Amino acid sequence: xxxxxxxxxxxxxxxxxxxxxxxxxxKNLPPSPFxxxxxxxxxxxxxxxxxxxxxxxxxxxxxIFLLRFGSRPVLIVSSPSAAEECLAKNDIVFANRPRxxxxxxxxxxxxxxVWAPYGDHWRNLRRISSIEILSxxxxxxxxxxxxxxxxxxxxxxxRAYADQTVDMKKVFFELLLNVMMRMIAGKRYYGExxxxxxxxxxxxxxxxxxxxxxxxxNMGDYLxxxxxxxxxxxxxxxxxxxxxxxxxxxxxxxxHRRGMKSDxxxxxxxxxxxxxxxxSLQQTEPEYYTDEIIRGMMLVLLSAGTxxxxxTLEWGLSLLLNNPEALxxxxxxxxxxxxxxxxxxxxxxxxxxxxxxxxxxxxxxxxAGPMLVPHESSEECTIGGFRIPHGTMLMVNLWAIQNDPKIxxxxxxxxxxxxxxxEGSKDGFKLFPFGTGRRGCPGEGLAIRMxxxxxxxxVQCFEWERVSQEMIDMTEGTGLTLPKAQPLLAKCRPxxxxxxxxxxx
Numbered sequence: 001x002x003x004x005x006x007x008x009x010x011x012x013x014x015x016x017x018x019x020x021x022x023x024x025x026x027k028n029l030p031p032s033p034f035x036x037x038x039x040x041x042x043x044x045x046x047x048x049x050x051x052x053x054x055x056x057x058x059x060x061x062x063x064i065f066l067l068r069f070g071s072r073p074v075l076i077v078s079s080p081s082a083a084e085e086c087l088a089k090n091d092i093v094f095a096n097r098p099r100x101x102x103x104x105x106x107x108x109x110x111x112x113x114v115w116a117p118y119g120d121h122w123r124n125l126r127r128i129s130s131i132e133i134l135s136x137x138x139x140x141x142x143x144x145x146x147x148x149x150x151x152x153x154x155x156x157x158x159r160a161y162a163d164q165t166v167d168m169k170k171v172f173f174e175l176l177l178n179v180m181m182r183m184i185a186g187k188r189y190y191g192e193x194x195x196x197x198x199x200x201x202x203x204x205x206x207x208x209x210x211x212x213x214x215x216x217x218n219m220g221d222y223l224x225x226x227x228x229x230x231x232x233x234x235x236x237x238x239x240x241x242x243x244x245x246x247x248x249x250x251x252x253x254x255x256h257r258r259g260m261k262s263d264x265x266x267x268x269x270x271x272x273x274x275x276x277x278x279x280s281l282q283q284t285e286p287e288y289y290t291d292e293i294i295r296g297m298m299l300v301l302l303s304a305g306t307x308x309x310x311x312t313l314e315w316g317l318s319l320l321l322n323n324p325e326a327l328x329x330x331x332x333x334x335x336x337x338x339x340x341x342x343x344x345x346x347x348x349x350x351x352x353x354x355x356x357x358x359x360x361x362x363x364x365x366x367x368a369g370p371m372l373v374p375h376e377s378s379e380e381c382t383i384g385g386f387r388i389p390h391g392t393m394l395m396v397n398l399w400a401i402q403n404d405p406k407i408x409x410x411x412x413x414x415x416x417x418x419x420x421x422x423e424g425s426k427d428g429f430k431l432f433p434f435g436t437g438r439r440g441c442p443g444e445g446l447a448i449r450m451x452x453x454x455x456x457x458x459v460q461c462f463e464w465e466r467v468s469q470e471m472i473d474m475t476e477g478t479g480l481t482l483p484k485a486q487p488l489l490a491k492c493r494p495x496x497x498x499x500x501x502x503x504x505x
Contacts (some may be wrong), residue, residue, distance in 0.1 A: 030066040030075065030386040033057065041068025043222065048478040051370040054078070055400040064384040066392075070222030072098070074393045075383070078400035080407065080429035085383050086375070086394055087429070087437040092118070094375040095438045098393045101218040105238040106245075112296035114304070114373060118438070124288070128297065129442045132281065133274055139446055141271070143346050145182045146450060149175055150457050151343060151505055152191065157462065158502045162493055165467050168317060169487035172310040175454060177207060180305045184298050185252045186273045199248075206244050211307060213237055215479035249295045253279070274298065301443070307481050308368035309447050314488045316362040316455050318472045319414045321464055321490060326416055330355055331495075334460045340497045343505070344460050349452045355459070357416035359451055363433040365414065370399035370482045372435050399482070402431055461502060462492040 033042055045067075047053045054076050057065065063079030077083055086094050095118035097103060099110060107115030113129055116122040132138065153175050157166065174190035181187050181203070189200040218234050220227040227235075256275045272280070275298060282289035320327040330352075337351045338344050349355070375394040380387065403411040407430055409418070434441040441447075458464070466472055467489050477485035494502050 028385075028387045030064045030384070030388075031061045032066045032068075033061065036068055039070065039223065039225075041070050041072075041222075043069055043219075049370075049476055049482075051397055051399040051482075052476075054371075054395070054397050055403075058397065058400060064386060066386075069393070070219075071224060072222050072393055073389060073391070074395055075377075075388055076395050076397060077383070078397040079404075080401060082384055083396050083401060083429045083432075086396065087435075090377075090381050090383065091437040093377050093379055093381045094394050096376045096378045097439075098221075098374050098376040100221045100374075101235060101238065105235070105242050106299075108292060108296045111292075113300045113442075118378070125293075125297070126438075126442065128278075128281075132277055133297070133301070134442050134446055136445060138277070139449065142183050143449075144271075146179055146453060147343075147345065149179045149182065149188075150454050152178075153454070154343070154457055154461055154502070155505045156191065157458075157492055158494055158505075163491065165489050165491055167487055168490055169310070169314050169484070172313040172454070173306070176306040176310045176313075176450070177302075179450060180302050182273075184274045184301060185256070187252075199251075202244075202248060206241070206248060207306075209241050210245065210303065213241060214303075214307075245299055246295055249298050250291060252298075253291055253294060274301065304441070305443055305446065307483075309450050311368055311481050311483055312359075312362055312366070312447070312451050313454055314484055315366040316358060316451070317458065317464070317490065318474060318484065318488050319362060319365070320358070320459070321466050321488075322471050322474070323414050326358060326414065327459065327464060330358060330456075330459045334456060335497075338460065340501060343501070344453065344456045346449050346453050349449065349456070352452075352456065353420070354416065355452060355456050357419040359448065359455065360419045360431070361414060361416045364402045364408075364431055365412070366476075366482055367398050367402060367433040368481050369433070369435070370397070371480075372396045372398050373439070375439065398433065398435075401429070402433070458492075461495060461498050463495055465491040465493075467491055 033045060036042060037044060045053070045057070046069075055078060057067075058076065058078040063077060064082050065076050067074045067076060075086075077086055097110070097115050097117065100115075103110045103115030110116060111121070113122070113125045116125060153171060157171070178188040178190050181189055187196070187199075188194060189203045194200045213234070216234055220235070253275055256273065256279055260276060260279060275294065278289060278294045278297065282291075282294070320330070333352055333354045334344060334348075338348050372395070375396075377388055377390055377392045377394065380390050382388065401407065405411050409415075429436070432440075434444040434447070472488065472490075473484075473486045475485040477483040
């Protein structure tokens with residue numbers, strides 16, 4: 001009897017796999033790796049880094065193919081035309097987000113800007129972020145904060161690290177966190193002039209825990225049985241973290257609320273923090289601009305505005321260290337346009353096209369979101385002639401598109417000059433490191449200003465060298481924001497023509 005059972009098991013499994021494969025073709029679904037395993041689907045095929053694994057699969061199955069992450073159907077696209085079909089032609093269809101654990105806990109039960117479903121609530125959040133928080137006018141009001149933090153970074157490098165090895169990952173990370181927290185709440189938590197040491201320590205611990213858990217994958221999103229069995233330790237950790245983050249931001253809100261009550265002067269309008277802007281809106285529409293909405297918006301800004309830009313700066317400087325001729329060319333451009341009597345300012349960035357070429361090339365080769373944030377179809381649609389069912393998760397392999405040799409000449413070679421001609425245009429969805437369409441990143445303007453100012457200042461003020469004769473290791477690490485596997489260590493020394501200016505800051 002046992003022998004008969006053992007004989008039937010592989011037969012039944014074979015029939016199941018064949019039937020699934022046959023039905024897949026009948027339904028006109030995109031190509032899919034064969035076989036699709038019961039329960040697991042294609043999870044057994046996935047290795048880190050995900051964008052490279054999916055790029056390899058795309059080479060076998062085409063720029064549009066379908067995977068199953070456990071119980072979830074997942075559409076993978078990795079060509080400009082397919083991305084355009086999804087994010088332009090079918091933008092509304094794919095304007096939703098999948099309901100993942102991070103959206104439930106960190107995203108305030110799918111109600112913040114990143115995880116809210118497409119609809120009136122999301123549109124209002126998007127309007128707030130684009131008009132009230134991240135508009136050109138508001139960013140210009142807070143330009144002094146960014147300039148001050150970059151100046152403090154430059155002074156620290158000049159005074160403490162001249163001719164020494166510097167951990168630039170740490171420098172960039174602390175710079176961006178200070179910038180974002182000063183814009184959000186008027187406080188800095190790293191370096192000199194930290195007012196509340198205890199609060200700063202709590203903040204740093206929360207930030208470290210956030211980025212530690214942020215790169216984790218919740219298998220319960222794809223294998224619900226794990227959640228049913230109660231074996232999901234990540235969920236408990238995220239709930240504890242969310243409570244800490246929520247409490248800290250609420251304390252900041254209360255501090256600002258008390259401060260606004262005691263100071264009714266309008267003379268500080270141009271220096272309002274982002275929390276103060278939203279509290280002002282709360283006074284006129286308290287039923288909508290709740291504290292939870294404000295907390296959610298601030299935490300999105302903090303998360304999205306730090307690690308991504310810090311990583312771009314680290315990749316950018318690494319590329320310049322490996323390509324010193326590009327570094328020299330950028331220095332000459334800044335010397336000619338800005339001079340040596342003052343530090344570069346955001347208003348100078350429009351006069352520095354080669355610096356922009358360097359930034360664009362960095363974002364092309366190492367996009368901060370190599371897979372973009374996932375979308376989900378709200379109804380059935382057609383992509384590339386294939387039927388895409390309702391409720392399919394969409395993953396756009398941005399890294400694969402921006403490093404495709406069929407699209408870019410020598411894609412893995414650092415060539416900022418490519419953006420001085422038509423090859424660098426955004427036509428045809430060849431380059432969109434901040435996403436595009438309705439769910440594109442509203443913080444693109446802030447990121448470009450911040451990266452341009454910080455990288456430009458480092459190029460203007462210092463000579464940079466690798467710590468050894470070996471090239472900087474450009475291996476990619478694992479995580480949602482494409483970190484370097486090895487933190488960037490570099491040597492800097494003041495440029496002789498900048499010594500006089502640097503000694504005065």
